[in-house]
Amino acid sequence: MLRKNIPxxxxxxxxxxxxxxxxxxxxxxxxxxxxxxxAGMSTGIVSHYFGDKDGLLLATMRKVLGDLHDTVAxxxxxxxxxxxxxxxxxxxxxxxxxxxSETTMRAWLDFWAASMHSADLRRLQRINDRRLYSNLxxxxxxxxxxxxxxxxxxxxAAMIDGLWxxxxxxxxxxxxxxxxAIARDYVRQTLGGENAARS
Amino acid sequence: MLRKNIPxxxxxxxxxxxxxxxxxxxxxxxxxxxxxxxAGMSTGIVSHYFGDKDGLLLATMRKVLGDLHDTVAxxxxxxxxxxxxxxxxxxxxxxxxxxxSETTMRAWLDFWAASMHSADLRRLQRINDRRLYSNLxxxxxxxxxxxxxxxxxxxxAAMIDGLWxxxxxxxxxxxxxxxxAIARDYVRQTLGGENAARS
Amino acid sequence: MLRKNIPxxxxxxxxxxxxxxxxxxxxxxxxxxxxxxxAGMSTGIVSHYFGDKDGLLLATMRKVLGDLHDTVAxxxxxxxxxxxxxxxxxxxxxxxxxxxSETTMRAWLDFWAASMHSADLRRLQRINDRRLYSNLxxxxxxxxxxxxxxxxxxxxAAMIDGLWxxxxxxxxxxxxxxxxAIARDYVRQTLGGENAARS
Amino acid sequence: MLRKNIPxxxxxxxxxxxxxxxxxxxxxxxxxxxxxxxAGMSTGIVSHYFGDKDGLLLATMRKVLGDLHDTVAxxxxxxxxxxxxxxxxxxxxxxxxxxxSETTMRAWLDFWAASMHSADLRRLQRINDRRLYSNLxxxxxxxxxxxxxxxxxxxxAAMIDGLWxxxxxxxxxxxxxxxxAIARDYVRQTLGGENAARS
DNA sequence: TATGAATGAGTGTTCATTCAT
DNA sequence: TATGAATGAACACTCATTCAT
Numbered sequence: 001m002l003r004k005n006i007p008x009x010x011x012x013x014x015x016x017x018x019x020x021x022x023x024x025x026x027x028x029x030x031x032x033x034x035x036x037x038x039a040g041m042s043t044g045i046v047s048h049y050f051g052d053k054d055g056l057l058l059a060t061m062r063k064v065l066g067d068l069h070d071t072v073a074x075x076x077x078x079x080x081x082x083x084x085x086x087x088x089x090x091x092x093x094x095x096x097x098x099x100x101s102e103t104t105m106r107a108w109l110d111f112w113a114a115s116m117h118s119a120d121l122r123r124l125q126r127i128n129d130r131r132l133y134s135n136l137x138x139x140x141x142x143x144x145x146x147x148x149x150x151x152x153x154x155x156x157a158a159m160i161d162g163l164w165x166x167x168x169x170x171x172x173x174x175x176x177x178x179x180x181a182i183a184r185d186y187v188r189q190t191l192g193g194e195n196a197a198r199s
Numbered sequence: 200m201l202r203k204n205i206p207x208x209x210x211x212x213x214x215x216x217x218x219x220x221x222x223x224x225x226x227x228x229x230x231x232x233x234x235x236x237x238a239g240m241s242t243g244i245v246s247h248y249f250g251d252k253d254g255l256l257l258a259t260m261r262k263v264l265g266d267l268h269d270t271v272a273x274x275x276x277x278x279x280x281x282x283x284x285x286x287x288x289x290x291x292x293x294x295x296x297x298x299x300s301e302t303t304m305r306a307w308l309d310f311w312a313a314s315m316h317s318a319d320l321r322r323l324q325r326i327n328d329r330r331l332y333s334n335l336x337x338x339x340x341x342x343x344x345x346x347x348x349x350x351x352x353x354x355x356a357a358m359i360d361g362l363w364x365x366x367x368x369x370x371x372x373x374x375x376x377x378x379x380a381i382a383r384d385y386v387r388q389t390l391g392g393e394n395a396a397r398s
Numbered sequence: 399m400l401r402k403n404i405p406x407x408x409x410x411x412x413x414x415x416x417x418x419x420x421x422x423x424x425x426x427x428x429x430x431x432x433x434x435x436x437a438g439m440s441t442g443i444v445s446h447y448f449g450d451k452d453g454l455l456l457a458t459m460r461k462v463l464g465d466l467h468d469t470v471a472x473x474x475x476x477x478x479x480x481x482x483x484x485x486x487x488x489x490x491x492x493x494x495x496x497x498x499s500e501t502t503m504r505a506w507l508d509f510w511a512a513s514m515h516s517a518d519l520r521r522l523q524r525i526n527d528r529r530l531y532s533n534l535x536x537x538x539x540x541x542x543x544x545x546x547x548x549x550x551x552x553x554x555a556a557m558i559d560g561l562w563x564x565x566x567x568x569x570x571x572x573x574x575x576x577x578x579a580i581a582r583d584y585v586r587q588t589l590g591g592e593n594a595a596r597s
Numbered sequence: 598m599l600r601k602n603i604p605x606x607x608x609x610x611x612x613x614x615x616x617x618x619x620x621x622x623x624x625x626x627x628x629x630x631x632x633x634x635x636a637g638m639s640t641g642i643v644s645h646y647f648g649d650k651d652g653l654l655l656a657t658m659r660k661v662l663g664d665l666h667d668t669v670a671x672x673x674x675x676x677x678x679x680x681x682x683x684x685x686x687x688x689x690x691x692x693x694x695x696x697x698s699e700t701t702m703r704a705w706l707d708f709w710a711a712s713m714h715s716a717d718l719r720r721l722q723r724i725n726d727r728r729l730y731s732n733l734x735x736x737x738x739x740x741x742x743x744x745x746x747x748x749x750x751x752x753x754a755a756m757i758d759g760l761w762x763x764x765x766x767x768x769x770x771x772x773x774x775x776x777x778a779i780a781r782d783y784v785r786q787t788l789g790g791e792n793a794a795r796s
Numbered sequence: 797t798a799t800g801a802a803t804g805a806g807t808g809t810t811c812a813t814t815c816a817t
Numbered sequence: 818t819a820t821g822a823a824t825g826a827a828c829a830c831t832c833a834t835t836c837a838t
Contacts, residue, residue, distance in 0.1 A: 007801085026316035028227035032829065042803045047830065106315045113312035116305045116367065117225035129368055154362075155381045159354065162361025166353075168315065169328055182354045189388045206818090230811060241820045243814080252812065405822085424714035426625035430808065440824045442810080451808065504713045511710035514703045514765065515623035527766055552760075553779045557752065560759025564751075566713065567726055580752045587786045604797090628832060639799045641835080650833065 011049050011059070013039050018060040023103030027057070027110035058120055061111045064104070065128045071096045072135070083142040084191055087156065090135055091183045094160050095176050105168040133157050143191055152190045159183050210248050210258070212238050217259040222302030226256070226309035257319050260310045263303070264327045270295045271334070282341040283390055286355065289334055290382045293359050294375050304367040331356050342390055351389045358382050409447050409457070411437050416458040421501030425455070425508035456518055459509045462502070463526045469494045470533070481540040482589055485554065488533055489581045492558050493574050503566040531555050541589055550588045557581050608646050608656070610636045615657040620700030624654070624707035655717050658708045661701070662725045668693045669732070680739040681788055684753065687732055688780045691757050692773050702765040729754050740788055749787045756780050 017039035021030050032053055036043045050056040072093030079089035098104065115121040136156050140149035160183060167174035216238035220229050231252055235242045249255040271292030278288035297303065314320035335355050339348035359382060366373035415437035419428050430451055434441045448454040470491030477487035496502065513519040534554050538547035558581060565572035614636035618627050629650055633640045647653040669690030676686035695701065712718035733753050737746035757780060764771035 010801095026313070028313070029316065031827080033827095043829085044803060044831080045801085048801070053829065109312045109315055112364070112368075113308045114225070114227070116308055117228065122368070125368055129365060151377075151381055151384070154365075154377070155358065155385060158361030158365055158378075158381070159358050160361065161364050162357030162359065163353075165311070165360050165364055166328060166357055169311075169321070169324055178350075178353070179357075182350055182357070185350070186354060186385065231813090232811075235821095242812090242822095243820060244818095246813065247819075408822095424711070426711070427714065429806085431806095441808085442824060442826095443822085445809065446822070507710045507713055510762070510766075511706045512623070512625070514706055515626065520766070523766060527763060549775075549779055549782070552763075552775070553756065553783060556759030556763055556776075556779070557756050558759065559762050560755030560757065561751075563709070563758050563762055564726060564755055567709075567719070567722055576748075576751070577755075580748055580755070583748070584752060584783065629834090630832075633800095640801095640833090641799060642797095644834065645798075 015060050015063050018056055019107055022107045022110055027114055061121060061124055064107055068099055071098055083139045086139045087187050088184060091180055095180055100176055109168055159186055214259050214262050217255055218306055221306045221309055226313055260320060260323055263306055267298055270297055282338045285338045286386050287383055290379055294379055299375055308367055355386060358385055413458050413461050416454055417505055420505045420508055425512055459519060459522055462505055466497055469496055481537045484537045485585050486582060489578055493578055498574055507566055557584055612657050612660050615653055616704055619704045619707055624711055658718060658721055661704055665696055668695055680736045683736045684784050685781060688777055692777055697773055706765055756783055
C-alpha cells in the first residue's frame with residue numbers, strides 16, 4: 001500500500017500486459033513495445049524490472065502457473081476431504097473460468113510449446129506438470145494400491161490436459177460442463193471398479 | 200521419376216527441411232535461410248514454390264497431419280475389424296514411433312500453439328482434431344448408444360492427446376507402452392462397463 | 399573488372415565510407431546507418447559483407463595499415479639503396495600527404511586508442527608497430543653494431559610516431575617539412591656520430 | 598575537512614571513478630552508471646556536479662593533465678638547475694610510474710583520440726602539448742641559438758610522446774629505463790654536438 | 797542535497813522478401 | 818527455372834538525462 005509497493009505493482013502491471021498481449025498476438029509475435037504500450041509505460045522499463053524480454057516472459061509464465069495453483073488450492077479447500085471429492089476439486093480447478101478463458105488457454109499453449117526450446121520455461125513447466133500428477137496420485141493412494149494409483153493419476157492428469165488442450169481449439173465453443181463430466185466419470189470408474197473389487 | 204516430378208521433389212525436400220528445422224529451433228525461431236541451407240537450396244526458392252514463409256509452414260503442417268493420418272490408417276488396416284481392435288489401432292497409430300519422435304512432438308506442439316493465432320493453421324488443426332473424434336465415435340457407436348459413444352469418443356480423444364502432450368515434456372523419458380496401456384484400460388472400462396450394465 | 403569483382407568493389411566502397419565517416423565523427427561516434435548512407439547502400443549490407451560492425455571496422459583498419467605499408471614501400475623503391483637513404487625513405491613514407499591528411503590522422507589515432515580495448519585491433523596495431531621498427535633496425539644494422547642499431551631503430555620509430563602524433567593535434571598547421579627535417583637530423587646524428595667514432 | 602569540502606571530495610571521487618572506469622573499458626565504452634557504481638553513488642549525481650557526461654569527462658581529462666604537470670614539476674624541483682638536468686627531469690617526469698601505468702596510458706590515449714572530435718578536449722590537449730614544448734624550449738635556449746633550440750624542443754617532445762605512445766602498445770612489456778636512455782642520448786647528442794661544434 | 801526510477805531516442809542486428817541475372 | 822545479393826522495416830536493448838521524492 002505504501003510507497004514501497006509501487007515497484008511491485010509495476011511489475012504486476014507489466015506481467016498483466018504481457019499476458020494480455022500474448023493472448024492477442026501469441027508468444028511468438030509479442031514485442032516489447034506492444035507490452036509497454038498495453039501497460040502504459042516506456043519500453044526501457046522492461047529491462048529495468050526484468051532484465052530482458054525473456055525475464056518478463058518467464059515471470060509471466062510463473063504468474064500463469066501460480067494462478068492455476070491458487071485456483072486449484074481454492075477448490076480443494078472448499079471441497080470435502082475424501083479422496084473422490086478432492087480429485088473432483090482438482091478437476092474443477094483446472095476447468096475454472098479463469099483457467100479456460102481464451103487468453104489463458106492461448107498463453108498456456110504458447111508457453112507449453114516454447115518450453116520445448118527453452119530450458120528455463122521447461123523447468124517451470126515440469127514443476128507444474130508434476131504437481132498435477134502428485135496431487136492426484138496422493139489422493140488415489142488413499143483408495144488404491146500404489147501401482148494402480150500411479151496409473152490412475154497419470155490417466156486423470158492426461159485426461160485433464162487433453163480435454164483442456166482440445167477445448168483450446170474450440171474457442172468459445174468449449175463445453176466445460178461436459179469436459180468435467182467426462183473426467184469425473186473416468187475417476188468414478190477408476191475408483192468404483194476398485195470398490196466393486198473390494199466388496 | 201520424370202522431369203515433371205522434379206518440382207514436386209523440391210517441394211518435398213523443402214517441407215522436410217522445414218520440419219527438421221522446426222524440430223531443432225522451434226517454429227518461432229525458424230528462418231528461411233536455415234531451411235534453405237538444410238535443403239541445400241537458395242533462399243529465394245521458397246517464394247517460388249510456396250509464395251511466402253507462411254505458405255511453407257502451412258504445407259509443412261499439412262505434411263505432419265498427413266503423416267499422422269497415414270500412420271493411423273496403416274494401423275487400422277492391420278487390425279481386426281471389431282470396434283475395440285479398431286479403437287486400439289487408433290491409439291497405437293497416435294503413439295507410433297514416427298509420431299512420438301522428439302522432432303515430431305516439437306513440431307506438433309508448435310503448430311498447435313500457432314494455430315491459436317493463425318486462421319489457416321487453425322482450420323487445418325480442427326480438421327485433424329475432428330477426424331480423431333469421428334473415427335473414435337464411429338467405432339464406439341457400434342457398441343454404445345449415441346450419447347454415450349460421443350462422450351466416450353471425447354474422453355478417449357482427450358486421453359490420447361493428453362498422454363501425448365504430457366509425454367512431450369518428458370523428452371526421452373516418455374514411456375509409450377505405459378501410455379498405450381492407460382488408454383486401452385480406459386477404452387476397456389468404457390466398453391466393458393457398458394457390457395456389464397447391459398448384461 | 400568483370401561481374402565477379404562487384405562484391406569486392408562494394409566491400410571497398412563500404413570501407414572507404416567507414417574511413418570517411420570515422421574522419422568526420424570519430425570511431426566512437428560512428429553508426430552503421432551513417433556509413434551506409436555515405437556509401438549509398440542499405441544498412442543490412444554491412445552484415446552481409448563484414449558480419450557485423452566490428453568486422454567492418456577491422457577491415458577498415460587493415461586498409462589504413464595497408465595504405466601506409468604501400469606508401470612506405472613506394473618511397474623505398476624510389477630511394478637509393480644505401481642505409482641512410484632507405485631510412486629517409488621510411489620517414490618520407492610516414493609523412494607522405496596521404497598519411498598526414500586530417501582524415502587519415504584521425505582514423506589512425508582512433509584505431510590506436512581502440513586497440514587498447516580490442517584484442518583484434520591490438521594485434522593489427524602491433525604488426526604495424528613492429529614492421530616500422532624492424533624496417534628501421536634492418537637498415538641501421540648495416541652501419542651500426544646490433545645493440546646500437548636496435549636503440550637507434552627504437553629512437554627513430556618513436557620520433558616518427560611522436561612527430562606524427564603531435565602533428566595530429568595541429569590540424570592544418572602541421573609542418574611536414576620541419577618534421578621530416580628533425581627526424582633526418584636525428585638519423586644523421588645517429589649514423590654520423592658512429593662514423594666519427596670509427597674514424 | 599569541514600562540511601564545505603564534502604562537495605569537492607565527491608567531485609574528486611567521481612573523477613577518480615571515471616578515470617578507473619576508462620582504464621577498464623575505454624572512453625568509448627564508459628557509462629555513467631558504471632562510474633556511479635565505481636564511486637558508490639547514484640546515477641543522477643553526475644549531472645548534479647558536472648552538468649552532463651561531457652562535463653565529467655572534461656574534468657577527468659583536466660585531472661589527468663594536472664597529474665602529469667605536478668609529476669614533472671616535482672622531478673624538476675628535485676633536479677639540478679642546469680639545462681641538461683632540467684631536460685632530463687622533464688623526461689623522467691613523463692615516464693614516472695604514475696604516468697606509465699596501464700590505466701593512465703589508456704586514459705591518455707583515449708583522450709588524445711577524442712580530442713580530435715571535441716573542441717573542449719582539443720583545447721585542453723593543446724595546452725598540455727604546448728607546455729611540454731615550451732618547457733623544453735626554454736631550457737634548450739640556455740644552450741642553443743633560438744632556431745636550433747626550437748627544433749631540439751620539438752624533437753625531444755616528439756621523442757617523449759613517441760616512446761610513450763609505442764610503449765602503450767607494449768602493455769606490461771614497456772621498458773621505461775630503455776625509453777629514458779634513448780631520450781637522454783638524443784638530448785646529449787643535441788646539446789653535445791653543439792658544444793663540440795663550438796669548441 | 798541526493799536518489800534512482802522512469803523515459804524514449806538511437807543503436808546494431810536480423811530476416812522475409814524482391815529482383816536482376 | 819533458380820540464384821543469392823540487396824533491401825529496409827522491425828526488433829531488443831542501452832543509456833544519458835530528467836525529476837518527483
